[in-house]
Amino acid sequence: MPSIPHSFVWNGILTPSQKQASLEVSASVSSKAPHLVYAVCGAGKTEMLFPAIFKALRSGKRICIAAPRIDVVLELSPRIRSVFPETIVHTLYGGSPVESGFASIIIATTHQLYRFQSAFDVMIVDEADAFPYSFDAALQRAVKKAMKKDAAVVYVSATPSVELLKNTSNQSRLFRRYHGYPLPVPRYKALWSYKKTFARQKIPDQLKTWVIQKIEQKKPFLLFFPSIELIEAAIPLFRKVHHSIEAVHAEDPLRKEKVMKLREKQIPGILTSTILERGVTISDVQVAVVGADERIFDSSALIQIAGRVGRSADYPTGEVTFFHNGLSKEMDKARKLIVSYNKGGQG
Numbered sequence: 001m002p003s004i005p006h007s008f009v010w011n012g013i014l015t016p017s018q019k020q021a022s023l024e025v026s027a028s029v030s031s032k033a034p035h036l037v038y039a040v041c042g043a044g045k046t047e048m049l050f051p052a053i054f055k056a057l058r059s060g061k062r063i064c065i066a067a068p069r070i071d072v073v074l075e076l077s078p079r080i081r082s083v084f085p086e087t088i089v090h091t092l093y094g095g096s097p098v099e100s101g102f103a104s105i106i107i108a109t110t111h112q113l114y115r116f117q118s119a120f121d122v123m124i125v126d127e128a129d130a131f132p133y134s135f136d137a138a139l140q141r142a143v144k145k146a147m148k149k150d151a152a153v154v155y156v157s158a159t160p161s162v163e164l165l166k167n168t169s170n171q172s173r174l175f176r177r178y179h180g181y182p183l184p185v186p187r188y189k190a191l192w193s194y195k196k197t198f199a200r201q202k203i204p205d206q207l208k209t210w211v212i213q214k215i216e217q218k219k220p221f222l223l224f225f226p227s228i229e230l231i232e233a234a235i236p237l238f239r240k241v242h243h244s245i246e247a248v249h250a251e252d253p254l255r256k257e258k259v260m261k262l263r264e265k266q267i268p269g270i271l272t273s274t275i276l277e278r279g280v281t282i283s284d285v286q287v288a289v290v291g292a293d294e295r296i297f298d299s300s301a302l303i304q305i306a307g308r309v310g311r312s313a314d315y316p317t318g319e320v321t322f323f324h325n326g327l328s329k330e331m332d333k334a335r336k337l338i339v340s341y342n343k344g345g346q347g
Helices: 014-029 045-057 069-085 110-115 137-146 161-168 194-199 205-216 228-241 255-263 297-307 328-347
Strands: 035-039 063-067 089-092 105-109 120-125 147-157 170-174 187-190 220-225 246-248 271-272 286-290 320-324
Touching: 014 035, 014 045, 014 147, 014 320, 035 045, 035 161, 045 063, 045 069, 045 120, 045 147, 045 170, 063 069, 063 110, 063 137, 069 105, 069 170, 069 255, 105 110, 105 220, 110 137, 120 137, 137 147, 194 228, 205 220, 205 228, 205 271, 205 286, 205 320, 228 246, 228 271, 246 255, 255 271, 297 320, 297 328
Parallel strands: 035 147, 035 170, 063 105, 063 120, 089 105, 120 147, 187 320, 220 271, 220 286, 246 271, 286 320
Antiparallel strands: none
């Protein structure tokens, strides 16, 4: 079989910390030792993987980049294709188009790995802490089944589980964003009895003020809600504030298009479930959580949500607001971890 050509086209420059982590990942992949990249949102985790991926490709290895969420896969796919333009890359998720040829890189949701057995030399599990992968033993077995017996595995996460931290001896830790600015620290704002206010067909005053301010400032926003039911109750009210505000959740077939509209500033903002808590990068986006004290918003989810803000070097700062009906331990845990990351990044 003739050798497959591969090229590496990327003009970015890794920071010293990123370069060190990248070398550590490459060494683990070469020695086939499990590796954890524990790095804050916006640290440039994907870019750190590029050299290890290219080295593996040149060695004739087949690589899988798996993620639990479709949104993460859709975000990764164009980036990987542009960096490795001569490499056949397939993107697999529920309803994805059929692609031809033998792919050296597969980018897939973890659910798609049921169809593979002993197929990959290198397995990269992005967002390794995310639902449903982190809670589903069958999905974890599917990932292992898709790997060759002596495959290298790299876990990537901004919020790794205690188990992952404990069981992966080779680790690279980066608590500074690539542009050097600190992570935005969430602000708390009380939003008492907000569900009753929505039930009366009204937007709580503080929340309405926040949204109007972002529209006037021409800053795109993501407004996270604890349930689809509340999103559906709220969206008609927000459309009275601005007719083109959109809403998305896991069952929305148009969410990819809506996120693109927000990215291109065709719409002012999106009301969303936790489906957009990770893997989505929108320049200058501002974020608020409605009901940050609800059980669905654990500390990992809140850290990921806060991590949507300030990712771009052009817009490295921004606002994260936790609207609540009473402070929760998870809110405090998220805030304290973000503050500790910022201290670690400066040290």
